[in-house]
Amino acid sequence: MRAVRWLLLASILAVPSLVWAQSAHHESVAHEVAEHEAGHDSDDGHAELTFKGLLASPDFQGTLVNFGALVLLIAWVIRKKGNPALAERRKQVEAELEEAQRLRADAEKRHMETATRLEKLDEEMVPERDRIVAQAEEKAARMRKDAGFLIEQQIKQLRKDLTREAASAAVLAAQDLLQRDTTDSDQDRLADAYLERLDEVTEEGRS
Template structure:
């Protein structure tokens, strides 16, 4: 509940020295101040002087100004360059974004036309593919039809040839059987004579000689 200490403007700017602070003299009061650490409520205790704080701040500001002016200036210049680069980059990105936005808005404005164009193109492609497919299927059907007709024709020819061969063999067999059963020895002799008589005509000018020879042979045979 004690009242706060009075403001110390200038006493004891150097340090705490209780013995020197209690002596007379302006210099002792200027350099030293009283502070009883064992009794914080001692009424003679003095807080750090405001002048010392001002001197410390001035010294600090001077040191910073002398030793930190160039690095600080360079840091500020570099920071300014970085900020300007960031601003340029942001401006470029903004322009690019605005350009893209304009493109998108233009595309959205003509979206219906684009969709109709795409539908027309896809329909034309589908129709062309359908026609090509129909032509290909028709060609394949015609080719298969020609192949089937050719195979059927070949099979018919082969069947006809087999039937003709079987018919000829059957006719020959039947004729042989008829000849064997119905033709007598007299008919066989007559057929042989007719055959021999037709040979000179078939052989041409040499038919007489052949006739003699055949006659001899015929006589010999008879």
Template sequence: MRLRWVLAVVSVSIALTSFAWADDSLQEGSAAQGREHAAHEEHGHHAPGSINWFYGFLGTDAEAEPSLLWRKPDMPPPFMANLINFAVFAYIVVHFGRKPLQEALHSRKQALMKEIDAATKMREEASSRLEKYEDKLKRVDEDIERIRDDFRAQGQREKERILAEAKEARDRMLKDAQFMIEQESKQMRNVLMRDTVEAAMKAAEALLQSKMTAADHERLAEEYIRQLSSSGLTITKGGSA
């Protein structure tokens, strides 16, 4: 790759040298034409034309006759040399510079295509985000109302839950209180019944002791105890339940 660039630089240098050489050739040719014209007028013979097409490719020689290799010192460089230099320069440029130039253009094209694709993708993404934001802005009022409805629904559900728990706690407390009242009432009834039975037994015992014999007293006491036992109470002869 570096060799190709060096050759390209050399070719450009050769071309510039060739152009300068051609300019010098034209100037020298003009001067030679003037001298030849003067010599023609002085000596009366014809001189070569002002443009040297192919004489002296190797250089000048005052003693040699003009030929393909040598030319007179007063003759300009051959014009065909300039054409050959330009052809060599064009061949070097085309042969060594075409592929690197194509590769550079192809790489630049690929880079531009990637940049265009990236820019297009970014533009599409930005457009999509913009559409989403615009759609969200359009639905802001709906979202706010929906959030309010959600909060109201949550508050109503929380209120219902608290009321249900309070009702359940109240029912449980009422049930517990009723159970305690029933237990205390039952206990009080048992106490009252026991006290009543004991008082009745004492009164009956006193009555029996005053009016009945010991045998009658024993018989009535046992009968009364049997009746009390059938009602669910256990009474001993000593008077305790």
């Protein structure tokens, strides 16, 4: 805003100079034209008004200097102040670029953190996986051992039951035989044989 005021002040100060210089220049040119017309017939050696002579005129040179200074001042103010809309747009674009860079940096940071966390998770899962596998193998071995023990106990119990049933059947058969077909001496002999057999069966059941 201050630059605009300085520009207006310089323009106001430069206008009178330009007007005065242009008036003086016009008067000088008119005077030269009048002299040229008055003495054209009497004096052929008088110099004619040309563009080169106009450039050599001090008044015209002063006008050019003032105009050039005004142009330079306007250019400086425009360069210094600039277009407010363009400046605002430039700030907006710079802010958007900074925000985009910040978002990109945050995304890269989160990606690295996620990758690092996954790597650590994989490393932590290895011992846990080994522990679970070891527990499963230990449990399977214990179940196999328990199953083998149960089967062995069932076999032993079945053997005892069969032995007991065989002994009972032998006793009944011997009693029936003794009652029907044997004499007293035969009964004594069979009784001894039965007792011996019973002892053998008992020993087998114990083993």
